[in-house]
Amino acid sequence: xxxxxxxxxxxxxxxxxxxxxxxxTMYHPDIVSVEGxxxxxxxxxxxxxxxxxxxxVNTIHGEKVLxxxxxxxxxxxxxxxxxxxxxxxxxxxxxxxxxxxxVKDDRxxxxxxxxxxxx
Amino acid sequence: xxxxxxxxxxxxxxxxxxxxxxxxTMYHPDIVSVEGxxxxxxxxxxxxxxxxxxxxVNTIHGEKVLxxxxxxxxxxxxxxxxxxxxxxxxxxxxxxxxxxxxVKDDRxxxxxxxxxxxx
Numbered sequence: 001x002x003x004x005x006x007x008x009x010x011x012x013x014x015x016x017x018x019x020x021x022x023x024x025t026m027y028h029p030d031i032v033s034v035e036g037x038x039x040x041x042x043x044x045x046x047x048x049x050x051x052x053x054x055x056x057v058n059t060i061h062g063e064k065v066l067x068x069x070x071x072x073x074x075x076x077x078x079x080x081x082x083x084x085x086x087x088x089x090x091x092x093x094x095x096x097x098x099x100x101x102x103v104k105d106d107r108x109x110x111x112x113x114x115x116x117x118x119x
Numbered sequence: 120x121x122x123x124x125x126x127x128x129x130x131x132x133x134x135x136x137x138x139x140x141x142x143x144t145m146y147h148p149d150i151v152s153v154e155g156x157x158x159x160x161x162x163x164x165x166x167x168x169x170x171x172x173x174x175x176v177n178t179i180h181g182e183k184v185l186x187x188x189x190x191x192x193x194x195x196x197x198x199x200x201x202x203x204x205x206x207x208x209x210x211x212x213x214x215x216x217x218x219x220x221x222v223k224d225d226r227x228x229x230x231x232x233x234x235x236x237x238x
Contacts, residue, residue, distance in 0.1 A: 004236055038191035066198065069217045069233035072157035077217040077233040079185065079198045098188045098196040098217055100233075114188035114196035114219075117123055 001106045007068035007076040010101070010108075014065045014080070023048045028107035036097075036115035047111075059085040061092070074103050120225045126187035126195040129220070129227075133184045133199070142167045147226035155216075155234035166230075178204040180211070193222050 006026065013022045023044070033047045034040050041047050060082065067078035082095040095116070102110035125145065132141050142163070152166045153159050160166050179201065186197035201214040214235070221229035 034190065036188075036190050066215065067217070067233075067235070069155075069215065069235055071153065071155050071231055071233045075233070077196070077219070079217065096185065096188065098186070098198065098219075100196070100217075100219060112190055114186075114190045114194070116186070116188055 003070065003074060003076060003103050004068075006103050006106055006108075007070070007078075007101070010076075011065050011068050011078060014063060014078070017060075017063065019051065019063075020048065023051060026108050028104065028109045031108060032110050034110070034112040036113050057087050059087065061085070076101050076103070122189065122193060122195060122222050123187075125222050125225055125227075126189070126197075126220070129195075130184050130187050130197060133182060133197070136179075136182065138170065138182075139167065142170060145227050147223065147228045150227060151229050153229070153231040155232050176206050178206060180204070195220050195222070 010022055010026060013019070027044045027047065029044050030042065031044055031047055032040055032042050033050065041050050062083045064081045065078050068076040069078070070076050077098060077100045080097045080099060082097075083092070084095055085092045097116065098114040100112045100114070101108050129141055129145060132138075146163045146166065148163050149161065150163055150166055151159055151161050152169065160169050181202045183200045184197050187195040188197070189195050196217060196219045199214075199216045199218060202211070203214055204211045216235065217233040219231045219233070220227050
């Protein structure tokens with residue numbers, strides 16, 4: 001599969017709200033996830049659990065993904081806009097972020113999130 | 120200056136179309152610029168000349184920059200949408216891309232561009 005095929009499948013599934021299917025089927029067992037503060041989480045299961053913790057404290061109304069955009073043979077980026085209500089505040093907001101993904105052998109081996117200044 | 124200050128100034132100036140002022144005042148003399156195909160250009164003057172060559176073959180009607188978004192202590196990302204007419208085609212298009220920037224001592228030392236599949 002080309003990186004274009006992998007990245008387009010990623011965007012299509014995310015735009016359908018299937019983020020957890022992406023993580024289960026497209027993430028490498030040894031993926032490293034880098035949060036906005038630089039914290040790294042290693043391993044597919046811990047990375048999925050991290051997202052489960054986020055999903056548990058937010059009501060997710062939808063998301064819109066722009067991209068994919070490509071650099072070199074094995075990296076792509078997307079722009080996310082999540083429409084969410086954090087349960088802690090009850091206030092509906094749009095969370096924008098950029099994700100940079102590294103692909104090897106058709107699996108995502110690294111993700112790096114860039115967040116806006118309010119997080 | 121914090122990276123937040125640097126990045127917000129970057130976005131503000133780009134949204135005013137002052138991209139060359141950004142390159143002249145915010146880029147490190149030894150900046151490395153990584154194009155979508157992975158090609159690297161080193162040095163502030165060669166990087167500016169690369170942009171001058173791009174600007175010479177496109178009529179730029181405007182640009183809109185989303186962000187900045189942050190990862191770790193020294194990186195930020197933005198989403199660009201350029202409203203341009205390539206002189207070669209005369210057909211007005213929107214070029215979307217993601218830029219990832221590394222900052223050291225208040226200067227941008229590295230930029231990495233992610234392009235959509237059509238370039």
